[in-house]
Amino acid sequence: MSEPHNPQPGVRDWRDPLCVDGPAGPTAPTTHLVVGFDRHNASHIALDYAIGLARVLNAHLHVAHVIDTDDLPIDPDAADWDHAITEVVERERASACSMLAALPGNWTYHAQRGNPGHLLSSIADAHDASMIVIGAPRHGLASLVERLLGESVSTQLIHHGHRPVLLVPEHSPASARLSRP
Template identity: 30%
Template sequence: MTAAEAFRIVVGVDGSPESRRALEWAATEARLRHGTVHVVTAWQHPAVVVGYNDDLDRDPDTYRSRAQRLQDDALRAVRVEDVDITGEVVQGHPAAVLLEASHEADLLVVGAHGYGGFTGLLLGSISNQVVHHAHCPVLVVKPRHQARL
């Protein structure tokens, strides 16, 4: 990164509360670093075997549209001034899409679903893959857990 380039944060958003927290964190960090945020939402058209999954919509545009709506909702919810936030909806497996996006990032931010107890120490499959294979540093935003009194 040169002095003329802004610090670029890529954040994966899937519509979950955890991914929205990741977006909020990324936007706040970008403001502090005078950087930019690029939101990536991945979607997949499920493989369908004839005779199975008859209730699934087979139109790929349905899945792309749903992903776009999830991303639009997340972008409307984030309120950080003076931050350039762009979005992109990409077809593919979420981990592969985020790994590709990490080539152009200074930092990749993802949310992780927490399960509490011992399993809460573990990362989800997507965050685990990007932590181990991204082309830039990765920050995993875990859910807040209330303290037990």
């Protein structure tokens, strides 16, 4: 599949890496955390947990949104594919930044295409992060296909990475989440 590259004037091209810095926190962070983010509920739960963890640890939180066009609910053969994916990516960015508003500061949102495990590891390495937080792997056919074709993100991070990985279950009870002051 070829991807026409005709961005509209004034509209950010979703193919270009994006980095959005949140406000500075009231104190300098003492560590860094990286959390994976995508459109799936498990990653939203992981981001919520990572926000609480960042608050407790006084950490700078790096949200890594890996844009995977195969994972988006868009027909790649549609005439307006490029416009549709731009809208989906922007909605996901807005969703993450809205959740991050609960954090008093010290956060960064990163978005780019690529291998999720590699991007999470590279951001963690660049900031000497204490750990990587991700949502627990999906269940069902998508997860099975992912395992048959290669490694899941969690497996890749655990087997090839060198940083602790925290898997947050999608259906974790509220009592397991870190409280917000």
